Amino acid sequence: MSESFGLFKGLKVTFxxxxxxxxxxxxxxxxxxxxxxxxxxxxxxxxxDGMEKCIGCELCAGVCPAQCIYVRGxxxxxxxxVSPGERYGFIYEINMLRCIYCALCVEACxxxxxxxxxxxxxxxxxxxxxxxxxxxxxxxxxxxxxTHEEQTKLTRFEELQTSDGWMRATSSNGNPNFQNVVNWxxxxxxxxxxxxxxxxxxxx
Amino acid sequence: MxxxxxxxxxxxxxxxxxxxxxxxxxxxxxxxxxxxxxHKRLDPVGMCRMCLVEIxxxxxxxxxxxxxxxxxxxxxxxxxxxxVKKAQEGVLEFLLINHPLDCPICDKAGECPLQDQTxxxxxxxxxxxxxxxxxxxPISISEIILLDRERCxxxxxxxxxxxxISGDPLIEFIQRGNKTEVNTFPNxxxxxxxxxxxxxxxxxxxxxxxxxxxxxxPWDLKSVRSTCNGCPVGCSTELNxxxxxxxRILGVDNDSVNQGxxxxxxxxxxxxxxxxxxxxxxxxxxxxxxxxxxxxEIYTELxxxxxxxxxxxxxxxGTNSTNEDYVAFNEFAKNFPTTNQTFYLNDDYxxxxxxxxxxxxxxxxxxxxSEAIVIWAEDLKENLPVLYxxxxxxxxxxxxxxxxxxxxxxxxxxxxxxxSEDIVxxxxxxxxxxxxxxxxxxHVKDKNVTAIIGKSTxxxxxxxxxxxxxxxxxxxxxxxxxxxxxxxxxGAINNLDNVKNLRDFTKNVSSENTDLLFIVGSxxxxxxxxxxxxHRIIEDIDNVVCLDLFLHETSELCNYIIPTSSTLGExxxxxxxxxxxxxxxxxxxxxxxxxxxxxEFISGLSNFCNFINNIDSLDGLxxxxxxxxxxxxxxxxxxxxxxxxxxxxxxxxxxxxxxxPNETITSQYFVGKKLYGDNITIRYSDSISLLGAKxxxxxxxxxxxxxxxxxxxxxxxxxxxxVSANYVVNNKLADGVIxxxxxxxxxxxxxxxxxxxxxxxxxxxxxxxx
Ligand code: SF4
Ligand code: SF4
Ligand code: SF4
Ligand code: SF4
Ligand code: FES
Numbered sequence: 001m002s003e004s005f006g007l008f009k010g011l012k013v014t015f016x017x018x019x020x021x022x023x024x025x026x027x028x029x030x031x032x033x034x035x036x037x038x039x040x041x042x043x044x045x046x047x048x049d050g051m052e053k054c055i056g057c058e059l060c061a062g063v064c065p066a067q068c069i070y071v072r073g074x075x076x077x078x079x080x081x082v083s084p085g086e087r088y089g090f091i092y093e094i095n096m097l098r099c100i101y102c103a104l105c106v107e108a109c110x111x112x113x114x115x116x117x118x119x120x121x122x123x124x125x126x127x128x129x130x131x132x133x134x135x136x137x138x139x140x141x142x143x144x145x146x147t148h149e150e151q152t153k154l155t156r157f158e159e160l161q162t163s164d165g166w167m168r169a170t171s172s173n174g175n176p177n178f179q180n181v182v183n184w185x186x187x188x189x190x191x192x193x194x195x196x197x198x199x200x201x202x203x204x
Numbered sequence: 205m206x207x208x209x210x211x212x213x214x215x216x217x218x219x220x221x222x223x224x225x226x227x228x229x230x231x232x233x234x235x236x237x238x239x240x241x242x243h244k245r246l247d248p249v250g251m252c253r254m255c256l257v258e259i260x261x262x263x264x265x266x267x268x269x270x271x272x273x274x275x276x277x278x279x280x281x282x283x284x285x286x287x288v289k290k291a292q293e294g295v296l297e298f299l300l301i302n303h304p305l306d307c308p309i310c311d312k313a314g315e316c317p318l319q320d321q322t323x324x325x326x327x328x329x330x331x332x333x334x335x336x337x338x339x340x341x342p343i344s345i346s347e348i349i350l351l352d353r354e355r356c357x358x359x360x361x362x363x364x365x366x367x368x369i370s371g372d373p374l375i376e377f378i379q380r381g382n383k384t385e386v387n388t389f390p391n392x393x394x395x396x397x398x399x400x401x402x403x404x405x406x407x408x409x410x411x412x413x414x415x416x417x418x419x420x421x422p423w424d425l426k427s428v429r430s431t432c433n434g435c436p437v438g439c440s441t442e443l444n445x446x447x448x449x450x451x452r453i454l455g456v457d458n459d460s461v462n463q464g465x466x467x468x469x470x471x472x473x474x475x476x477x478x479x480x481x482x483x484x485x486x487x488x489x490x491x492x493x494x495x496x497x498x499x500x501e502i503y504t505e506l507x508x509x510x511x512x513x514x515x516x517x518x519x520x521x522g523t524n525s526t527n528e529d530y531v532a533f534n535e536f537a538k539n540f541p542t543t544n545q546t547f548y549l550n551d552d553y554x555x556x557x558x559x560x561x562x563x564x565x566x567x568x569x570x571x572x573x574s575e576a577i578v579i580w581a582e583d584l585k586e587n588l589p590v591l592y593x594x595x596x597x598x599x600x601x602x603x604x605x606x607x608x609x610x611x612x613x614x615x616x617x618x619x620x621x622x623x624s625e626d627i628v629x630x631x632x633x634x635x636x637x638x639x640x641x642x643x644x645x646x647h648v649k650d651k652n653v654t655a656i657i658g659k660s661t662x663x664x665x666x667x668x669x670x671x672x673x674x675x676x677x678x679x680x681x682x683x684x685x686x687x688x689x690x691x692x693x694x695g696a697i698n699n700l701d702n703v704k705n706l707r708d709f710t711k712n713v714s715s716e717n718t719d720l721l722f723i724v725g726s727x728x729x730x731x732x733x734x735x736x737x738x739h740r741i742i743e744d745i746d747n748v749v750c751l752d753l754f755l756h757e758t759s760e761l762c763n764y765i766i767p768t769s770s771t772l773g774e775x776x777x778x779x780x781x782x783x784x785x786x787x788x789x790x791x792x793x794x795x796x797x798x799x800x801x802x803x804e805f806i807s808g809l810s811n812f813c814n815f816i817n818n819i820d821s822l823d824g825l826x827x828x829x830x831x832x833x834x835x836x837x838x839x840x841x842x843x844x845x846x847x848x849x850x851x852x853x854x855x856x857x858x859x860x861x862x863x864x865p866n867e868t869i870t871s872q873y874f875v876g877k878k879l880y881g882d883n884i885t886i887r888y889s890d891s892i893s894l895l896g897a898k899x900x901x902x903x904x905x906x907x908x909x910x911x912x913x914x915x916x917x918x919x920x921x922x923x924x925x926x927v928s929a930n931y932v933v934n935n936k937l938a939d940g941v942i943x944x945x946x947x948x949x950x951x952x953x954x955x956x957x958x959x960x961x962x963x964x965x966x967x968x969x970x971x972x973x974x
Contacts, residue, residue, distance in 0.1 A: 055309050072418075074418055
């Protein structure tokens with residue numbers, strides 16, 4: 001008696017799972033929505049006037065736990081400055097194979113030059129291509145990100161357009177709340193970022 | 205000495221000596237007081253007020269700056285009280301009012317005292333919302349120094365250094381109050397040989413150097429302690445590199461040698477290491493063309509030449525190698541009969557008389573401890589810059605200074621007695637009775653004297669110097685230092701058996717008595733005054749092997765060229781300085797291509813020829829070099845690597861130098877060297893290369909008039925060789941003396957013992973007329 005009851009008890013779980021909605025996606029035919037703060041591939045942003053935000057300060061390289069960033073600064077050419085101020089990022093490389101997507105670089109950056117997108121499907125044909133340099137990382141003049149990845153079924157370029165929705169633990173004025181005001185400007189590209197769920201434009 | 209006194213700091217008793225500054229006394233017992241303007245080697249000024257502490261006075265507790273307060277017995281000090289903390293916060297808040305938020309792009313960030321102390325003692329938050337003070341971002345105040353006045357916190361370290369230490373106060377505060385800024389005088393660049401030190405001691409990033417600008421951040425620098433081999437002073441340095449590239453050299457405070465200072469040549473002459481023109485592969489001359497080859501092939505060809513051990517081998521040894529390299533050459537040479545091999549040193553200033561007389565050797569510190577200093581040598585500021593600073597320091601402490609010669613024109617200003625015209629002839633002979641000179645009578649006879657003696661020009665005869673040396677030895681309690689111009693000369697002399705000088709080379713060496721010539725790290729054709737003779741000799745000799753970093757006037761002529769590692773940062777070893785102090789040379793960056801250290805090449809060759817030598821390892825060579833010394837104080841790696849010996853060890857070497865008896869080649873010109881020259885390394889160090897490229901001669905105004913020069917430029921001509929140059933008026937030179945720097949391009953091609961025709965630049969004048 002007790003034995004056959006045990007059998008039904010066990011099958012109960014099986015039946016329950018049988019009728020539950022499947023959690024498996026038909027990837028890559030279908031893509032799942034990523035959380036808003038997903039950490040994907042980096043971009044290097046520009047200001048509205050097209051100047052690069054990166055000043056080549058190497059703080060991101062210094063903080064990176066995987067030591068996968070290599071930056072070298074240089075004097076801004078006087079007649080054609082790349083960034084505001086004296087110094088610009090002359091070399092900027094990230095080794096995407098080593099990156100652990102921790103976003104510490106984003107947090108360290110004093111100018112919010114480096115931010116992350118939601119794109120994580122990156123395919124490269126060899127290792128050296130996995131080292132993304134400025135030609136890939138810096139966004140275009142209109143603020144749209146550059147691509148490097150060869151088109152595969154996996155690459156969803158629209159995810160490059162979404163920012164990782166996350167800036168820094170503390171904003172530059174010390175206020176942790178998102179305010180949707182340009183104090184250090186927005187995240188990806190040149191625009192400002194919309195408020196996240198639960199955040200409001202107005203001060204309460 | 206005076207009695208120790210006791211003071212009470214934060215409730216603890218500490219001991220100190222009277223007249224010590226409070227900040228120093230605390231530092232000595234491990235209590236750190238924050239500071240910006242105070243620097244151990246500079247006079248205190250009390251500019252920044254960061255070092256405020258509370259002391260108890262009869263009128264109650266009082267805030268005083270600890271850097272201008274001397275300790276007194278039973279003083280009660282509080283460095284951590286609430287009042288002190290509030291004062292520190294206040295001082296920092298005020299300093300930061302006008303300090304820009306430049307840290308991300310500032311070269312100092314990461315090792316910046318302002319950053320560090322704001323973190324440690326600052327208010328943590330800014331209340332300042334107004335616009336900050338603005339200046340034009342970095343202005344270049346000399347070829348190698350940039351000044352960002354916004355960042356300056358007015359600590360006066362740079363101005364005090366230039367005034368007190370280097371004696372060329374070219375940088376000063378201008379304006380007042382809120383507008384105060386540090387700057388140079390109008391139209392007068394910060395043209396100091398020691399300007400790099402101000403960059404190092406500036407507590408913020410206001411002064412930066414062009415060579416390091418934006419090259420790296422402090423946290424990705426690797427560093428080792430080493431010794432500068434730029435000149436025989438042998439200053440202690442810290443080498444910094446990032447990504448295997450040498451990026452910066454800093455001075456290390458070695459109390460007995462450089463006290464933290466470096467000259468700008470020692471500091472900035474490193475960029476050549478990263479030059480694309482460095483030799484990377486061995487070369488061999490085939491049909492008058494240099495072709496790449498392998499070391500093995502060179503070994504094979506050389507071994508055919510030398511393995512019967514009866515070859516005539518000569519060495520022309522440069523002064524840029526380590527002691528270990530010299531030992532390797534010496535051991536290698538022992539495989540050949542002594543009559544068949546000789547070492548010639550690439551130094552046309554070597555005063556060998558020094559080693560033949562029975563003298564007491566002086567150390568640099570002796571300068572401070574003597575009653576008078578006698579100098580008769582090359583211009584110290586140009587050739588031994590940091591020794592010049594030490595002489596200045598001694599004079600400031602009250603030591604009398606007596607200077608002979610035409611060359612030490614920079615010491616003239618501080619000398620108590622300057623004997624030039626009428627006493628020292630144009631040929632650099634003292635033509636008056638030495639004992640009758642006032643300075644000698646009063647301050648040298650029977651006194652403690654330190655003398656710096658060396659050739660002022662390659663054409664000075666040894667016997668002239670001998671006369672002064674023997675006077676000093678006989679009539680005073682003298683210690684003597686041999687001044688000479690280049691690098692590790694003493695290391696070479698100590699470790700090579702029987703060294704001769706460059707003039708001997710021109711007399712002795714010819715293709716008849718030399719089957720194989722090794723030229724090690726030297727460019728006598730490009731630099732020495734015997735350029736033409738040496739050119740002829742080297743061209744004649746069938747087999748010339750050259751070990752060098754670059755192709756230059758000399759190495760181009762050689763049959764085999766081996767690329768070598770630079771002694772600056774690319775190899776390990778030891779270096780012996782002007783006072784026979786041996787200290788460590790260390791390696792930081794890899795050398796390019798197939799470069800070898802000198803000793804690696806020669807030990808490989810020795811093995812290839814099956815010679816039995818004990819020169820296979822650096823440690824072995826180091827042991828060989830110092831085997832004669834007591835284990836305890838020999839400068840072996842083992843001893844030098846003990847922290848107490850980082851400053852080096854002085855030993856009593858007995859070198860064997862035998863140069864030819866004096867000849868009477870003299871010159872009617874005053875031939876000398878300037879700090880920056882057209883040396884191959886300076887040529888390839890971008891930030892200073894221009895400083896060594898200017899062609900000029902110097903003479904006093906009346907001499908220039910006599911030469912009929914008027915256009916600003918002149919042409920030097922001799923036997924078809926012609927160089928155009930500027931002339932510089934230097935009224936410190938005696939009438940009739942014309943100074944020609946030998947280390948400028950093509951100047952050394954002249955035969956200075958003959959007349960050189962100096963005429964106004966014709967073509968220029970013609971241009972003006974049109
Ligand atoms: S996300 Fe993290 S691991 Fe990746 S580059 Fe940035 S700091 Fe480095
Ligand atoms: S991305 Fe930001 S942190 Fe990194 S070098 Fe550029 S400015 Fe500095
Ligand atoms: S430039 Fe630097 S060293 Fe000179 S006063 Fe300003 S902060 Fe001090
Ligand atoms: S004085 Fe000599 S040893 Fe010192 S830094 Fe200058 S070149 Fe180097
Ligand atoms: S360190 Fe004492 S006032 Fe500056």
